[in-house]
Amino acid sequence: MSTRAAEVSSSGAAGHSAGAYLLRVSLFAVLYFGLARLADSVLVFVEAGEPVTPVWPPAGLALAGLLLWGYRFWPAIPLGHALAYLSVLDHPPLPLLTLSLAVAGNTAAALVSAYLLPRFAGFDAALERLQDVLGLLVVGALVGGAVAATVGVASLWLTGIIPESAWGPVWRVWWIGDVLGVLGAAPAVLAWGARPRRAVARERGWEAVSLLVAAVAVSGLVFRLGIGESYAIFPVLVWAALRFGQRGAATTMVVVLGMAAWYTTHGYGPFVEARVSESLVDLQTFIAVVAVTALILAATVSERQRAQADLRQANEELETRVIERTAQLSQAYDELSRLHEQEVEYLREVDKVTGAAAAVESGSVLPESLTGVAQRPDKLGQLARVFRRMAQEVVARESRLKEQVAQLRIEIDEAKKVRQVAEITETEYFQQLRQRAQQLRNPRGA
Amino acid sequence: MATTIAVHSFRGGTGKSNVTANLAATMARRGRRVGVVDTDIQSPGIHVLFGLDEEKMGRSLNDYLWGRCGIDEVAHDVSAVVKGAGVTVGGLYLIPSSIKAGEIARVLREGYDVERLNTGLHEFIDHLKLDYLFIDTHPGLNEETLLSITISDVLLIILRPDRQDYQGTAVTVEVARKLDVPRLLLIVNKALAALDFDALRQQAEHAYQAPVAAVLPLSEDVVQLASSGIFCLRYPDHAWTREIDRIVDQITR
Numbered sequence A: 001m002s003t004r005a006a007e008v009s010s011s012g013a014a015g016h017s018a019g020a021y022l023l024r025v026s027l028f029a030v031l032y033f034g035l036a037r038l039a040d041s042v043l044v045f046v047e048a049g050e051p052v053t054p055v056w057p058p059a060g061l062a063l064a065g066l067l068l069w070g071y072r073f074w075p076a077i078p079l080g081h082a083l084a085y086l087s088v089l090d091h092p093p094l095p096l097l098t099l100s101l102a103v104a105g106n107t108a109a110a111l112v113s114a115y116l117l118p119r120f121a122g123f124d125a126a127l128e129r130l131q132d133v134l135g136l137l138v139v140g141a142l143v144g145g146a147v148a149a150t151v152g153v154a155s156l157w158l159t160g161i162i163p164e165s166a167w168g169p170v171w172r173v174w175w176i177g178d179v180l181g182v183l184g185a186a187p188a189v190l191a192w193g194a195r196p197r198r199a200v201a202r203e204r205g206w207e208a209v210s211l212l213v214a215a216v217a218v219s220g221l222v223f224r225l226g227i228g229e230s231y232a233i234f235p236v237l238v239w240a241a242l243r244f245g246q247r248g249a250a251t252t253m254v255v256v257l258g259m260a261a262w263y264t265t266h267g268y269g270p271f272v273e274a275r276v277s278e279s280l281v282d283l284q285t286f287i288a289v290v291a292v293t294a295l296i297l298a299a300t301v302s303e304r305q306r307a308q309a310d311l312r313q314a315n316e317e318l319e320t321r322v323i324e325r326t327a328q329l330s331q332a333y334d335e336l337s338r339l340h341e342q343e344v345e346y347l348r349e350v351d352k353v354t355g356a357a358a359a360v361e362s363g364s365v366l367p368e369s370l371t372g373v374a375q376r377p378d379k380l381g382q383l384a385r386v387f388r389r390m391a392q393e394v395v396a397r398e399s400r401l402k403e404q405v406a407q408l409r410i411e412i413d414e415a416k417k418v419r420q421v422a423e424i425t426e427t428e429y430f431q432q433l434r435q436r437a438q439q440l441r442n443p444r445g446a
Numbered sequence B: 001m002a003t004t005i006a007v008h009s010f011r012g013g014t015g016k017s018n019v020t021a022n023l024a025a026t027m028a029r030r031g032r033r034v035g036v037v038d039t040d041i042q043s044p045g046i047h048v049l050f051g052l053d054e055e056k057m058g059r060s061l062n063d064y065l066w067g068r069c070g071i072d073e074v075a076h077d078v079s080a081v082v083k084g085a086g087v088t089v090g091g092l093y094l095i096p097s098s099i100k101a102g103e104i105a106r107v108l109r110e111g112y113d114v115e116r117l118n119t120g121l122h123e124f125i126d127h128l129k130l131d132y133l134f135i136d137t138h139p140g141l142n143e144e145t146l147l148s149i150t151i152s153d154v155l156l157i158i159l160r161p162d163r164q165d166y167q168g169t170a171v172t173v174e175v176a177r178k179l180d181v182p183r184l185l186l187i188v189n190k191a192l193a194a195l196d197f198d199a200l201r202q203q204a205e206h207a208y209q210a211p212v213a214a215v216l217p218l219s220e221d222v223v224q225l226a227s228s229g230i231f232c233l234r235y236p237d238h239a240w241t242r243e244i245d246r247i248v249d250q251i252t253r
Helices: A002-013 A018-042 A057-069 A076-087 A096-121 A130-158 A164-193 A202-224 A230-265 A276-362 A369-374 A379-408 A414-425 A428-435 A437-441 B016-029 B061-065 B101-110 B114-128 B143-151 B163-178 B197-208 B220-225 B239-252
Strands: A045-047 A050-052 B003-008 B033-038 B091-095 B132-136 B154-159 B183-191 B212-217
Touching: A018 A057, A018 A076, A045 A276, A057 A076, A057 A096, A057 A130, A057 A164, A076 A096, A096 A130, A130 A164, A130 A276, A164 A230, A164 A276, A202 A230, A230 A276, A276 A369, A276 A379, A369 A379, A379 B197, A414 A428, A414 B163, A428 A437, A428 B143, A437 B143, B003 B016, B003 B143, B016 B033, B016 B091, B016 B132, B016 B154, B016 B239, B033 B114, B061 B101, B061 B114, B091 B114, B114 B132, B114 B143, B143 B163, B154 B163, B163 B183, B163 B197, B183 B197, B183 B239, B197 B212, B212 B239
Parallel strands: B003 B132, B003 B154, B033 B091, B033 B132, B154 B183, B183 B212
Antiparallel strands: A045 A050
16 A cells, blocks of 8 residues: 555654664665675576576565665665675676666666555555555566666666677566566565554464474475475465465565575476576476465455454444444433323323313313412413413302392292281281371371 | 482491482482481481581480470581582481480380371471471381381382392382382492393382382492592582482482
8 A cells, every 4th residue: 555655664764863764774785785695696597607596586675675664765775786796706797887787777676666566556565465466566576677677688788798689588587587586575575564454463473483394394395305296385385375464475485485496506306407497497487376376365365354354343333333323222212202201291281271171161160180280380380370360260250240140130038028018017006007197198187 | 298208228238328318418409408307216327428516416306206395406407518609509407316325225215206206207397398308217117117108208218239138128118018108219229330230120120010210339439438428419420429310300200
């Protein structure tokens, strides 16, 4: 992934003094020098008097270094290369121009690849995805190797070291060496240098040791003793890829390929043929097949594991979300129930008011239940209070009216009246009064 | 020929004295010569309305009844009460009853000569040339009341809209009919404003087969003035006053 590569490079740029930079460049250069010396001294076929390096691991280290730490460490490449060249005194000296151009070609190859990889493939240095492995193969190995081979062969031809007719074979040898160097060496450096997406559990220490022992043992059996076929090495690689991811695969690959190259160039193992050129092809084919297979297998396994982990995490998240949502739902339900109860209670109170209204309408006594409702502080309570007051007023007015109607209705107890009148009229006094009424009214007229 | 008007109610508290005083005063202001006799010897009170000082009242009906003096000596001229600007007062005379406890006790104990009362009343009319004589009677139907009813030309029965008054009035009306009272008028007093006055009037006229002169409301203004004065004089434009006027119209018709 480009951002991760950029992160790595920027963290290298920031916060470090010039001294730290020089130290790291020196370290990088020394590593390069060492690897180059190793390749030059031990991994060499001699074909028709000319030394041929079947695989050029420094190309892989150069690319991996730039990818991990940043472009600005590029000086380590020419520095390491020049040191390696100068430290070897027994080969015919090359003109300075030739040497400079070739070194520039190697450096340019690493820079071009390190520049292109993140842009074309969204490269992640941990190589845990298939696209990263394919990116490394196409852009890092094939394209980078082509750049180095083209510049290198051109420098030889321009300075008259080789004739024009030698272009093809020399370019091919150079290119294949670089391609295999990148495929063989870069993954181990990248896998260990980059942060893996998922760390391998530490408790697998014994298994890792067993894997290394197995890799060394099988490689020794096949390439030193010639027992068994070269593909016997694949179970070990599969084990490494399945159990230890890209770090395990890349490391095992370095061990296996290193031993294969060493023993083959020293005349042991199944790739030794009558002609050196055939041995070269056998070994290079083996390296390419092993590297591509191991890298792709490890990346695929990592992707699968990551997918499983993602799925597990998604499941867990989903479960958490389900629990949360269930809790929310339950809370919402409780709230709804509470509201519903409130509503039911409210309606019950409303019933009391309407009941009271019905009671008043039918002329019975205002029910006591209204008192509770009237104590509510809300609108219903206000309604109940107003209604109670009105009902009381209506009752009072009605009783007043009844009283008035009673006052209006003049009822006379006739029997009683007759008795009362008789009590008066039957008296002697009344009889006299009646008889003398005329005289009394007009005493003088009598 | 003078008209004798007995004002009666079956029970006390009907506002009998108040209505009587107002009717008498109204008549006097119309230029009539009017006499008022308080025959409610047991519980006298009408004199207060005419502003007669109880201490300085002097002689009363009691003095005449006991033969202590002539009727002319117990009649008080209270015309001054009704006098006012541009009013021709015919004359207003009052024969009060004594409020002295001893006098009242004697009446209750011994009774009095009803014949002498009758004679006195006629003398009162003749002596002062009265056009109208109001007799403020004692509630109930005792001998003195029956006499008053007997000699009256017009009997005014005052009742309140109340069950007991209804029954008592029925008895009074019946008794008055037996005594051949020439004219009988009912006055319903102290009717609550909420009542339907017309309905009440119809009810009463139907129940007693007698005309209702007026249905007087229970007026707060009347209650407030109480017995300290004659309402019609104090409030000449009041609705209650107009009702009194209407009663007077019917009596003098």
